[in-house]
Amino acid sequence: MSKKKTLTFCLMDAPFENARTTTALRLIDTAVRRGHNVNVFAYEGAVGVPFSKQSAHANKVHGFEEDEWNHPLPKDWVSEIMNHAEKTGSKVDWINCGLCVDERGMNEAVPGVRRGTPGDLVNWANTSDNTLIIPTK
Amino acid sequence: MAKTLNIIESAYRATIEEQDDTIVWITHAMKGAGADLSVLLRGNAVNYCVTGQKAPEISFGEWQQTHAAQIDQDLIALMGKGVPVYVAEEDLAKRGISLSELISGVKTVNREGILDLIENHDRIWHW
Amino acid sequence: MTHYLLIESRDSFEVNDVAYFYDLASGLKERGNTVTLFLIQNGVLPARKNPSDSTLAKLATAGVNILADHLSLQERGITDSALVDGVASAELDVVIDQMADGVKTLWH
Numbered sequence: 001m002s003k004k005k006t007l008t009f010c011l012m013d014a015p016f017e018n019a020r021t022t023t024a025l026r027l028i029d030t031a032v033r034r035g036h037n038v039n040v041f042a043y044e045g046a047v048g049v050p051f052s053k054q055s056a057h058a059n060k061v062h063g064f065e066e067d068e069w070n071h072p073l074p075k076d077w078v079s080e081i082m083n084h085a086e087k088t089g090s091k092v093d094w095i096n097c098g099l100c101v102d103e104r105g106m107n108e109a110v111p112g113v114r115r116g117t118p119g120d121l122v123n124w125a126n127t128s129d130n131t132l133i134i135p136t137k
Numbered sequence: 138m139a140k141t142l143n144i145i146e147s148a149y150r151a152t153i154e155e156q157d158d159t160i161v162w163i164t165h166a167m168k169g170a171g172a173d174l175s176v177l178l179r180g181n182a183v184n185y186c187v188t189g190q191k192a193p194e195i196s197f198g199e200w201q202q203t204h205a206a207q208i209d210q211d212l213i214a215l216m217g218k219g220v221p222v223y224v225a226e227e228d229l230a231k232r233g234i235s236l237s238e239l240i241s242g243v244k245t246v247n248r249e250g251i252l253d254l255i256e257n258h259d260r261i262w263h264w
Numbered sequence: 265m266t267h268y269l270l271i272e273s274r275d276s277f278e279v280n281d282v283a284y285f286y287d288l289a290s291g292l293k294e295r296g297n298t299v300t301l302f303l304i305q306n307g308v309l310p311a312r313k314n315p316s317d318s319t320l321a322k323l324a325t326a327g328v329n330i331l332a333d334h335l336s337l338q339e340r341g342i343t344d345s346a347l348v349d350g351v352a353s354a355e356l357d358v359v360i361d362q363m364a365d366g367v368k369t370l371w372h
Binding site for chain 1 (some may be wrong): 150160167172260262
Binding site for chain 3 (some may be wrong): 180248251260
């Protein structure tokens with residue numbers, strides 16, 4: 001494994017809409033497990049990924065109550081990645097585009113998420129070892 | 138400073154709601170933050186170079202929605218800030234768009250030109 | 265010579281623009297670069313052996329290193345034996361390792 005690097009990701013998709021959200025979080029989780037620091041710039045609908053008011057539901061079609069179903073919530077995946085990073089000496093810095101948050105009314109985010117601007121993405125790109133844009137379509 | 142090529146492919150995705158193409162918009166914002174950027178329009182986004190585009194005002198109940206996006210003008214403004222704008226000529230041809238319909242200042246590129254752009258920029262951000 | 269990592273998340277059955285991305289991989293390889301094409305999500309669907317489509321096999325023969333995300337393959341019931349010759353199953357670690365090595369990475 002290469003030494004600790006800093007990787008920046010820009011995400012755009014709203015949660016529960018596209019496989020890209022899961023893939024993006026898998027990539028971020030893998031980067032942390034490989035010992036790297038990660039920056040995440042959430043643009044447009046992706047500001048909803050760490051939205052703290054996501055809530056699980058039962059799945060009656062499959063016959064499971066809420067406490068049996070282990071319903072995925074991307075905000076919990078984000079928190080778990082951040083917790084794992086903290087335990088293992090990596091850093092995950094997550095910025096939600098502030099204007100995108102405001103127009104969607106998604107001000108409540110899990111701890112560790114902060115507001116920012118496209119200038120933050122520029123700064124991160126200039127100080128990271130690599131940057132990957134994962135656009136919406 | 139590292140040079141970034143923004144390849145814009147998706148078009149008219151939420152331009153009425155956003156009053157912008159959000160990638161053209163963030164390109165403006167990142168240029169303002171000091172980034173060294175170029176833009177390549179390909180796929181349906183080549184239509185952003187066509188002059189005179191503007192959605193008419195629409196209404197919802199009593200609400201009149203004004204200030205529709207004018208993406209051709211946004212690209213002209215971007216070029217005015219020193220961001221080169223390239224457009225894929227093959228994608229123009231596929232869509233029946235002639236060069237005479239384009240805003241001035243954009244540069245057409247063929248397959249080899251696209252490869253040159255990708256090789257000559259440090260970062261490729263494919264939006 | 266530069267190393268490129270091209271990540272294709274979509275498939276050529278649904279999205280015409282996928283052909284452009286395959287061609288980009290081919291063109292960068294023709295110019296002497298090292299190219300990895302990483303298929304993920306529905307991007308793995310064309311990796312299943314298909315007598316009517318040899319696009320990925322030709323890319324592999326041309327020297328493009330083609331990998332397909334293991335989870336995406338499993339999710340779609342595509343086994344290793346069903347893969348086009350020249351396409352190999354891989355974990356996401358490959359993407360992260362290449363990014364960490366500074367490989368020019370594009371998502372499509």
